[in-house]
Amino acid sequence: MSAPPTPHAELPARTLVGVWSALVALTGALVAANRYAPGNPGIVATMVITPAKVSLVLWYFMHLREEGRAVRYMLLTAACTITIFVGLLMLDYSFR
Amino acid sequence: MTAAGHAAPHRDDAGSRMGMWLFLLSELLLFSGLFIAYAAYRSIHREEFHHAGAELNAALGAANTVVLLTSSLTVALGVRALRVGREREVPRWIGATILLALAFLAVKAIEWTTKYRHGLFPGRPELAALPPGERLFFGLYFAATGLHALHVVAGAVVLSVAAALVARGRVRSDAPVVLENAGLYWHLVDVIWIIILPLFYLAA
């Protein structure tokens, strides 16, 4: 059994709304980047903004900030697994 | 059953949440199969994916994203309300979430019926006439958004059940894990959509 988790002060509603605003703003930036700078700049914007949005949802909405090391490592394991699956698969498709 | 003499049944909220996180990871891997397929096909049909993406309405996709992001906010506020002891606010917040979910599904239905009327639908002739890369784009699009919509429905049901339990006093602010876990599921549905948006709606 692990030690009881250190109690986290409940996030004020304001903070949650702030996170939401950031998410909406990032969505706008993402759409704009892909519309006005399509091709590689758009792709780069996507590869930066999308993980940022996902991280905000995970950290604040899903309370990842309150979870212990175990859950965070589990998430990391899944993320690495997906990355490796895609990466190895692309070894085939990129070099055909 | 506990042995005689135990006052309260064994409760492990951290364990319950860990189980829920693990389930979410399995759901993430389920959708990842689609993302893997997308990566493969996009790499060998770059131009056609770009072209097919133009058929999708980026504005609607973005609007639906905002709808889902807002629904995540309402869920987060609902869980917060429960945790600070304001149980009576929970049904309102979850109700708002369900309404937003329905709005999301309505937009999705409009998108799909529009595609159907233009023949860009599995089994319809216009789709069959497209070049292979574009056909595959739409194949993946319908598979991904269809599977996601099923998860929206499932999430809405799970949240409704959790909210009902709160309203009945079966889930309380000192034991919020059931609603927290329902909320986690909903947020995952949001996360999946966050990934789907650029893949399909911003491919053009």
Next chain:
Amino acid sequence: MSEAASASVDLSYLGAGARPGIRGWIFSTDHKRVGVLYLVSLTFFFLVAMTIGVLMRIEQLTMGRTIMGPVTYNALFTLHGVIMIFLFVIPGLGSACGNFVLPLMLGARDVVFPRLNLLSWWFYAIGAVIVITSLFTGGGPPDTGWTFYVPYSLRTTTNVPLAIFGAFVIGFSSILTGLNFITTIHRLRAPGMRFTNMPLFAWSLYATSWVQLLATPVLGITLLLVILERLFGVPIFDPAKGGDPLLYQHLFWTYSHPAVYVMILPAMGAITEIIPTFARRTIFGYRFIAFSSIAIAGVGSLVWAHHMFTSGLSDTAAMVFSLLTFLVAVPSAIKVFNWVSTLYKGSIELSAAMLYALTFVFLFSIGGLTGLMQGALAVNVQVHDTYFIVGHFHYVIFGGTGMAFFAALHYWFPKMFGRMVDERRAKLAWLPIFVGFNLFYFSMLVIGAQGMPRRYFDHLPQFHTGHLLASAGAFLMVAGLLLMFHNLAKALRRGAPAAANPWGGVTLEWSTPSPPPVENFAELPPVPEKPYAFPREVAR
């Protein structure tokens, strides 16, 4: 049976259930009952698939048609594969023995999610019913092979959608069991049991559970996409619609290769429990074995395309996957060295469990070495889709997991059922199994290397002798298997009553009566600080 012994069974989890009769079993959330449910189901399906295998070997006794035509043969090898893999080996040791033993080993009352555990078994059972239904409905049993490759699986009129939907449902059983075991190992270890001194069977189940959790969903989506394409014409894999059949293979094997580590890891874990007990020596290299379990799960998830070397992969991909395949042999080899080193200067007792365990080490090593051979690109071009492959995987899955399953059955049988198995008969049954097995599958390796293709209902004259030898070996082996199962079944009713710790084991499951009471431990025994520390005297 003595009164005291009968009373012991009545007071145990085997006594009156929460509900009368069969409902007390199929609706029980007790991990011990769920484990037995799996055990009974698995044994049943093993025997069914074994019978199908026997029919296939009868067909290969003569050239040309013997007892069936090609269409039936195709359906039979598909069924043999589907049942053995999805309904026997993948759930296998993990779900049967793991469910029963893991909470006991950890000093826990049950798993973290007992109701989810029962639901896992129900998913397995319902999925099995769906698969069986597919045999008799629609276009009849699938003839695609258990791998369901496109485009044939999209075109054949046999009942592919229902069969793969059944497999999809069974997948949930695997995912939820993995989820349950991971959480249980994290949250329910007894005080004093850390990750670094918990039993190695638990470590192997931990690694297995991660593969089950993360890899199975990839199969799930792949099967779902095939169903969507067949039923609704959604363009994904069909080359006629522009799809790439290789993408199906990539997605399929991204699960199905890690799946073989789901099959082998719990088996290795069981062997790691049995060998120290019957050598009365601490396991050699505890940390190496623990970490090699994780390494096998990890690296094993990176090698899937070695099933596709002749399908049209890019050369770059082929070379990288070949290298990774070589690497994954390393952690398995580490385990083999550690097991053998554990025997060195041990006080070895050749019980039935130990005999099957040592057989595992021998046969798995042969299987593993043939795997390395196949991982070499030049060899693979020659042997892909031949009986060499069939011989290889039967050596690792059957000679490996199968033998470990038999070893684990004999080892934990007293704990599960409160009875001792007739050791002499168990060892007697071993002989035809061992001789028959090697005659059977080694012949396959030989004719495979000579070019005999797999999944063919007929064969050319130059392979005839090899097929005769293989079939003879098969029949001998099956005779032995039937003897072994009969012996186990007899022990259920007439075995001598078992003590709490008949083998002198040092893990926690041996500290509670055989069979255990419902709540597992009336009083939790102290957790040994060092794992696998055997007292100098043989204390029984």
